[in-house]
Amino acid sequence: MAAEQNSIHGLWRNRWLFILAATGSAVGLGNIWKFPYITGENGGGAFVLVYLFCICLIGLPVMLAEVMLGRMGRQSPINTMTAIAKDAGANRLWSGIGWMGAVAGFLILSFYSVIAGWALAYIFRMAGGMFEGASAEVASTTFGNLVGNPEVLLAWHTIFMVITIAVVARGVNQGLEKAIRILMPMLFVLLFLLLGYALSSDGFSQGFSFLFSFDFSKLTGESIVVALGHAFFTLSLGLGAIMAYGAYMPSDVSIGKTVVLVGILDTLVALAAGLAIFPIVFANGMEPGAGPGLLFQTLPIAFGQMPAGTLFGTLFFVLITFAAWSSSISLAEPIVAWAVESKGMSRAHAATWVGVAAWVLGIGTVLSFNLWSDYKVFDKTLFDLLDFLTTNILLPLGGLFIALFVGWVMHKSDVAAEVRMSNPTLYKAWMIVLKFIAPVAVAVVLINGLL
Numbered sequence: 001m002a003a004e005q006n007s008i009h010g011l012w013r014n015r016w017l018f019i020l021a022a023t024g025s026a027v028g029l030g031n032i033w034k035f036p037y038i039t040g041e042n043g044g045g046a047f048v049l050v051y052l053f054c055i056c057l058i059g060l061p062v063m064l065a066e067v068m069l070g071r072m073g074r075q076s077p078i079n080t081m082t083a084i085a086k087d088a089g090a091n092r093l094w095s096g097i098g099w100m101g102a103v104a105g106f107l108i109l110s111f112y113s114v115i116a117g118w119a120l121a122y123i124f125r126m127a128g129g130m131f132e133g134a135s136a137e138v139a140s141t142t143f144g145n146l147v148g149n150p151e152v153l154l155a156w157h158t159i160f161m162v163i164t165i166a167v168v169a170r171g172v173n174q175g176l177e178k179a180i181r182i183l184m185p186m187l188f189v190l191l192f193l194l195l196g197y198a199l200s201s202d203g204f205s206q207g208f209s210f211l212f213s214f215d216f217s218k219l220t221g222e223s224i225v226v227a228l229g230h231a232f233f234t235l236s237l238g239l240g241a242i243m244a245y246g247a248y249m250p251s252d253v254s255i256g257k258t259v260v261l262v263g264i265l266d267t268l269v270a271l272a273a274g275l276a277i278f279p280i281v282f283a284n285g286m287e288p289g290a291g292p293g294l295l296f297q298t299l300p301i302a303f304g305q306m307p308a309g310t311l312f313g314t315l316f317f318v319l320i321t322f323a324a325w326s327s328s329i330s331l332a333e334p335i336v337a338w339a340v341e342s343k344g345m346s347r348a349h350a351a352t353w354v355g356v357a358a359w360v361l362g363i364g365t366v367l368s369f370n371l372w373s374d375y376k377v378f379d380k381t382l383f384d385l386l387d388f389l390t391t392n393i394l395l396p397l398g399g400l401f402i403a404l405f406v407g408w409v410m411h412k413s414d415v416a417a418e419v420r421m422s423n424p425t426l427y428k429a430w431m432i433v434l435k436f437i438a439p440v441a442v443a444v445v446l447i448n449g450l451l
């Protein structure tokens with residue numbers, strides 16, 4: 001069956017390159033920009049706990065399922081799901097998982113590129129020494145001036161989309177793989193440096209207890225939906241990105257161990273970002289619930305005060321940009337791979353079309369922060385709506401269907417042969433999660449949160 005095929009798009013040369021690529025996809029704006037600000041908006045510790053719970057109990061098992069499906073199908077998620085559903089004698093509707101994911105990936109790409117554009121813009125603001133000795137007020141005004149200016153945002157969004165598409169068009173092996181090999185470890189080092197700074201700052205104990213003291217009275221139905229959605233977002237699950245990468249994974253690699261490693265790295269980066277940011281928030285009397293601008297209004301203050309801060313700050317935003325870059329290419333990959341396989345397009349051609357369309361839609365996000373900021377539906381701007389629809393609804397739904405498909409529809413012998421888990425108890429536990437726990441949890445959270 002399909003397992004014997006090779007991917008027409010190529011394979012990762014070894015296990016580490018898969019880990020690097022999957023971590024590159026997982027670690028991105030979700031960890032460094034989004035996790036701190038949604039934690040701030042949702043009251044801190046209790047939210048973090050629910051999020052960690054979602055990662056371990058639902059995220060990792062679904063990730064294992066996605067990688068397994070990808071490697072078995074060896075094609076784009078749309079075609080993989082169609083082929084595996086056929087092999088399993090199941091309804092063709094299951095290929096809808098691939099379609100829904102491709103659409104979600106496209107929508108996320110459109111706004112992801114705009115936010116990544118902020119990070120790009122900050123490289124130059126930092127390098128220009130704009131934040132040397134800056135107060136909280138200067139940092140907020142600088143951020144406000146950036147997002148208030150649609151032309152400037154559009155320019156950075158355009159640049160980011162072009163570099164994303166350039167990589168997808170060439171295939172992932174050339175270029176990005178080499179760059180992130182050096183840059184991801186550097187990101188870790190710089191995060192640790194910032195952590196050290198935060199540790200010595202006046203606000204550390206307050207920041208620490210904000211992140212890790214669990215006050216459940218602050219949790220609402222919506223915060224649980226946000227935590228679950230973010231678990232999917234941060235691990236790049238539910239839309240086929242990890243399935244697409246799984247399709248390029250060599251057959252002899254252990255999926256289970258690899259997935260756990262990626263999950264741990266991803267979580268560490270998010271927690272480190274939170275620990276670096278909240279002490280600065282409290283030491284400077286800022287608001288933890290400041291929203292999407294949180295990262296951009298806090299870290300520049302820290303860099304502005306530390307020795308050689310201009311250098312480290314510039315480097316830091318370079319690295320965030322790289323983290324976002326390695327994530328955004330994985331957002332485009334599922335739909336581009338499908339167009340190459342099924343529409344006979346060249347990679348370059350397919351990537352260009354996807355990029356242009358996502359760029360156009362991204363203009364809506366650009367305007368959400370300025371000219372259209374007052375146009376709201378359900379109290380949400382277009383950016384908020386796109387984010388909510390994809391992260392909090394489409395990704396968990398994608399994960400739910402993937403769990404049901406692997407748990408209930410596929411032949412167990414095929415699943416077992418592909419994952420080759422050496423520990424039978426773990427395998428059973430995984431199956432129980434996919435069959436019962438993940439679908440019920442996602443359904444309950446979605447229904448409660450949305451109603």
Ligand code: PFF
Binds near residue numbers: 327
């Ligand atoms: N995981 C990425 C982040 O945390 O920034 C975002 C992302 C990439 C989400 C790829 C979904 C995806 F398929």
